[in-house]
Amino acid sequence: MVLNMGLRPVLEVRDLVKRYRNGTLANDGISIALRPGEIYGLLGPNGAGKTTLVRQVLGVLRPTSGTITLDGGDVVANPGLARRNIGFLPQGQFDLLSLRVGEIIEYSARLRGVKPAQARIRRDELLAMLDLTPFARTTMHAASGGVRRMAGFAAAIAAPARLLVLDEPTNDIDPIRRQLLWNTIGELGREGATVLLVTHNLAEAERFIDRLAIIDGGRIVREGTPSALRSLVTEKLRLELAFTGPVTVHAALTSEKGDPGKYLFDQRDLPVISTWLGSLREAGLLGDFRIGPPTLDDIYAAVMAPAPELEAAS
Amino acid sequence: MSALRQYRDLVSVQLRSMRDEVLMIAVIQIVLALGLVLGMGYLIPDISKMSATFLVTGTATQSFVTMGLVMLPQMLAQSKAEGRIEYFLTMPISREAYLLALITVVAITALPGVAFTLLFGAWHYDISLSVEPAFFLVMVLAVLSLAGIGVAMAMWSPHLQTVNAVTQLIIFYVLFFSPVLLPASQLPELLQLTAKLAPPTYAADGVRATLTDLPNTSLARDLLVMSGFAVGSIALSAFAIRRRG
Numbered sequence: 001m002v003l004n005m006g007l008r009p010v011l012e013v014r015d016l017v018k019r020y021r022n023g024t025l026a027n028d029g030i031s032i033a034l035r036p037g038e039i040y041g042l043l044g045p046n047g048a049g050k051t052t053l054v055r056q057v058l059g060v061l062r063p064t065s066g067t068i069t070l071d072g073g074d075v076v077a078n079p080g081l082a083r084r085n086i087g088f089l090p091q092g093q094f095d096l097l098s099l100r101v102g103e104i105i106e107y108s109a110r111l112r113g114v115k116p117a118q119a120r121i122r123r124d125e126l127l128a129m130l131d132l133t134p135f136a137r138t139t140m141h142a143a144s145g146g147v148r149r150m151a152g153f154a155a156a157i158a159a160p161a162r163l164l165v166l167d168e169p170t171n172d173i174d175p176i177r178r179q180l181l182w183n184t185i186g187e188l189g190r191e192g193a194t195v196l197l198v199t200h201n202l203a204e205a206e207r208f209i210d211r212l213a214i215i216d217g218g219r220i221v222r223e224g225t226p227s228a229l230r231s232l233v234t235e236k237l238r239l240e241l242a243f244t245g246p247v248t249v250h251a252a253l254t255s256e257k258g259d260p261g262k263y264l265f266d267q268r269d270l271p272v273i274s275t276w277l278g279s280l281r282e283a284g285l286l287g288d289f290r291i292g293p294p295t296l297d298d299i300y301a302a303v304m305a306p307a308p309e310l311e312a313a314s
Numbered sequence: 315m316s317a318l319r320q321y322r323d324l325v326s327v328q329l330r331s332m333r334d335e336v337l338m339i340a341v342i343q344i345v346l347a348l349g350l351v352l353g354m355g356y357l358i359p360d361i362s363k364m365s366a367t368f369l370v371t372g373t374a375t376q377s378f379v380t381m382g383l384v385m386l387p388q389m390l391a392q393s394k395a396e397g398r399i400e401y402f403l404t405m406p407i408s409r410e411a412y413l414l415a416l417i418t419v420v421a422i423t424a425l426p427g428v429a430f431t432l433l434f435g436a437w438h439y440d441i442s443l444s445v446e447p448a449f450f451l452v453m454v455l456a457v458l459s460l461a462g463i464g465v466a467m468a469m470w471s472p473h474l475q476t477v478n479a480v481t482q483l484i485i486f487y488v489l490f491f492s493p494v495l496l497p498a499s500q501l502p503e504l505l506q507l508t509a510k511l512a513p514p515t516y517a518a519d520g521v522r523a524t525l526t527d528l529p530n531t532s533l534a535r536d537l538l539v540m541s542g543f544a545v546g547s548i549a550l551s552a553f554a555i556r557r558r559g
Contacts (some may be wrong), residue, residue: 058404083404083406084406085403086404090397098331107327108327108405111320111406112405136531139333214316
């Protein structure tokens, strides 16, 4: 990561409002600023307004009000600025029909202004870097969902860009390739790329994100570094466990998004929880368990807990 | 990057992205052409040379209609629904180059059907077709006007289903109620009036004017009207593609 705190933000969104023609308020006064070299996470439930925000940043949707600047240039007035300077991986499946994996990467570079010979060199580099060389001549139709997603990611980074916008980059990707992709994103950040990362995969993203914003109902409800946001649940501990028989869950435990194996509890309840776990083990009702500090998932669950009525966006 | 290089790369991307479908499209066009050329012939046992010429040139025009006004808008509407068009629009490419690339692909994919229809029809009915240089201009304008309208339809329609329904109506109209395959004089007055507003009428007439000596064609009018439709529909499409919600 190369963070240049004093420099002008690469991307700055100020008081952004987007109301669709049907009256839906998808973005309601959003302000974010991405510093050079920063990996910035955007988290939120479906319909929170993330995709609407991304489409405006990309210059394909005009805001109702507010400003978006890229390196100080006005994206709202000059959407070409976004097209020339942003590499983009869309959320939807990246299946350009019968195009081959290698062609997707090469033509993405060419259409973003890279000369043909250099585009071929870049294609081969990315195929090797992302372990896609065996699939270079595989058509997108014939490739697995994970290979298609990796090809889309390679296409997004095929040409130099001031900002990378990656919308759910790890969807459909197997664990090994997923690690490769996260490592590459981390490497891009270390090399100074600025990344806007839309993701639901908090546990994986946590290691690479410099700052994140949680968006809900079209508004930013929390923003900060992962460690700063973790302080929101600093008095909590996370318990992951597996029961081997019917058990009434201890009243001090709070289920995480209804997941029967993941709970949060107050640190002050640690003695009673330890006693309870011991009794379960003696009764043969407890498999493996683990107690640890809260993760970004817990922060997200804590922030979203009141879950106000979500407004349908986009 | 020059708009010309963008256009060339976009045509290449579109053609490569259709490589699995190209054979199927060619087969569909040839089967459709065979069906019309042979089938209509069975309907009229002692078909005259003039009627056969009318039928063959109308069927050739039908290939442009099928590609430009049916398959292209359906494919584009599908791409729009799946977000593929928006993906291209996030790239630093000329919108006009993107539209022209789509239309060029239609022309390329329609050509086998047109060529097969003319060659097979001329052989089957033993008619002679003489290609005037203006035929190539007619082909260009026919593609630009028909595919231009196809693109505009896809860009402005709110739903994929709307495009699918409208294209079904178009093919039905062109096959049975327009002067593409039937002489205008045999159509009721209302349909003769409707035909004056339909671009396939002028594409078919232009093809006949430059390949045959059939009477009552008007090449200058055809070129003018097709140019108007081409400019209007492409401008409308460019406006749609530049809109930002």
